[in-house]
Amino acid sequence: MKQIAAIYPGSFDPVTNGHLDLIHRGCKLFDRLIVAIACNPDKGDPLFSLDERKEMLKAMTADLDNVTVDAFEGLLMTYCIEKNANAVLRGIRAVSDYEFELQMALMNRKIEPRVETVFMMPAEKYSYLSSRIVREIASFGGPLTGLVPDLVEEHLRRRIESKRAATTEIPTK
Ligand code: PNS
Numbered sequence: 322m323k324q325i326a327a328i329y330p331g332s333f334d335p336v337t338n339g340h341l342d343l344i345h346r347g348c349k350l351f352d353r354l355i356v357a358i359a360c361n362p363d364k365g366d367p368l369f370s371l372d373e374r375k376e377m378l379k380a381m382t383a384d385l386d387n388v389t390v391d392a393f394e395g396l397l398m399t400y401c402i403e404k405n406a407n408a409v410l411r412g413i414r415a416v417s418d419y420e421f422e423l424q425m426a427l428m429n430r431k432i433e434p435r436v437e438t439v440f441m442m443p444a445e446k447y448s449y450l451s452s453r454i455v456r457e458i459a460s461f462g463g464p465l466t467g468l469v470p471d472l473v474e475e476h477l478r479r480r481i482e483s484k485r486a487a488t489t490e491i492p493t494k
Contacts, residue, residue, distance in 0.1 A: 326353040327408040327439065330397050333358050333374050334367045335473045337455055339447035341381055343412045346441050348388050355404060356382065358392040368456055368480060381470055398433035409438045414448045 329347055333340060333356070348354045358374050369377070371392050378390045393400040401409065409429065411422055426438035443450075446467075455468055459477040469477065 324352040325350075325408055326355070326404065326406045327351040327410045328355050328357050328397070328401055328404065328406045329410040330357045330359055330393070330400075332361055332364055332367070332452065333378060334364075334452050335369055335374060335455065335469060335477065336378050336381060337447070337450050337452055337469050337473075338467065339412065339414070339443045339450040340452075341470065342443040342447055343410065343441055344382060344385070344388060346443075347410045348385050350439075350441075351408065351410070352387060353406075354385075354388045354410070355406065356388060356390045357397075357400060358390070359397070360392060360394045369476070373476070377473055377476060380472055396432065398429055398436060401433065401436045407436060409436060411438060411440055412443050413440045414443060414450070 327347060327350075329344060331340065344354065344356060356378055358371060358378070360371060367374070375390055375392060382388045382390060391404075397409065401407075409426075411426070413419060413422055422438075422440065426440075429436065429438060442448075450468055455465065455477070458465060458468070459481050462481075465474045465477065
């Protein structure tokens, strides 16, 4: 029987409960799921380094036997072929996601027709959740309960504190 290996690509800066919801759904559908962090220079300076994001994702998926965490540079389709993956998993939260996701899925299909994009919906309670919003709430010291795992919340608080300390430091002459 054909084995289906899927890549779940993203920035994961940081991983949210919405991402984890999708990983849990995806690993039930596919034989193998690779959560792949994109080194995406277009996205500017990430809050967390690639290694930090990888460590957080690894900790949060350690109990899932068919899930691995990796990172990639360059085109997603090149990475899929390298990993012998035949599917890409993406989450659609609301209609507003659709346009960008459709464009990406169709362009990816043009680049590599052997790889299918599969869309899944996270639980409704995560439909308004994104890493960007989580970073913003964290930067103003707002509540993160239910939005990210405790471990990620801890990392966020520490990162925001250290950034704040660095910007309020009095420069020495
Ligand atoms: O979490 P994000 O930022 O929405 O993920 C976007 C991501 C990483 C999936 C997308 O930017 C991507 O696939 N980047 C790799 C480069 C690539 O293949 N670009 C062409 C896509 S049509």
